[in-house]
Amino acid sequence: MPNEALVQAVKSIVTLARGGNLDAAYQGYRDLFQKPEFLKHRPEDQRQVLRLMILAKGVPSKPTEAMIEAHRAAVPALTELVSIHSDPGDHELLGICHEMLGNLESADKIFRAGLALERERNPQSDLCGTLMKRISLL
Incomplete structure (x- = not known):
């Protein structure tokens, strides 16, 4: 996944979130994190996308299933970042x-x-x- 594809994927996710479709946005994050290509991006790029989701403001206090699944999908990438860096x-x-x-x-x-x-x-x-x-x- 070239960097341009990553940028486009994130823009689509952000558009969904801003439009109020949080479940679709979190499903987009989940799908992005599950792609093996995600781990091939520079650590800085991975961190930026992961931070965008994990530290998001204005999310429901009770997590939805889509939120939980997106966070679960983020764990392997973060575990790798922690172990390497x-x-x-x-x-x-x-x-x-x-x-x-x-x-x-x-x-x-x-x-x-x-x-x-x-x-x-x-x-x-x-x-x-x-x-x-x-x-x-x-």
């Missing part, structure tokens, strides 16, 4: 997915691992505060 931000995204899926023990471990990494890098960062808050809310 050890980026604390990736840990946050993966932890949020596990939290969405009801895997609270896994989410806690992932958030804590990300927090440990971020504390080594920059103990005063906003991400440290965000991860501590996420842990406290579990």
Whole structure:
């Protein structure tokens, strides 16, 4: 999937979401994340798309089945990013997915691992505060 195809897919998903068709948007994310080509994109591009879905504003407080399936489909890509790059931000995204899926023990471990990494890098960062808050809310 060339980068242009990724951009077009994301534009279509965003259009669906802005039009209020959230289930179709989440189904679009699910389908995108399930394509083997998604993992061939640059890590920065993967992160941008994953963040767009996982940190979306204005989503229902009770997740729909489409939301859950999209988060489940994001787990393999995030797991790979975490294992290869050890980026604390990736840990946050993966932890949020596990939290969405009801895997609270896994989410806690992932958030804590990300927090440990971020504390080594920059103990005063906003991400440290965000991860501590996420842990406290579990």
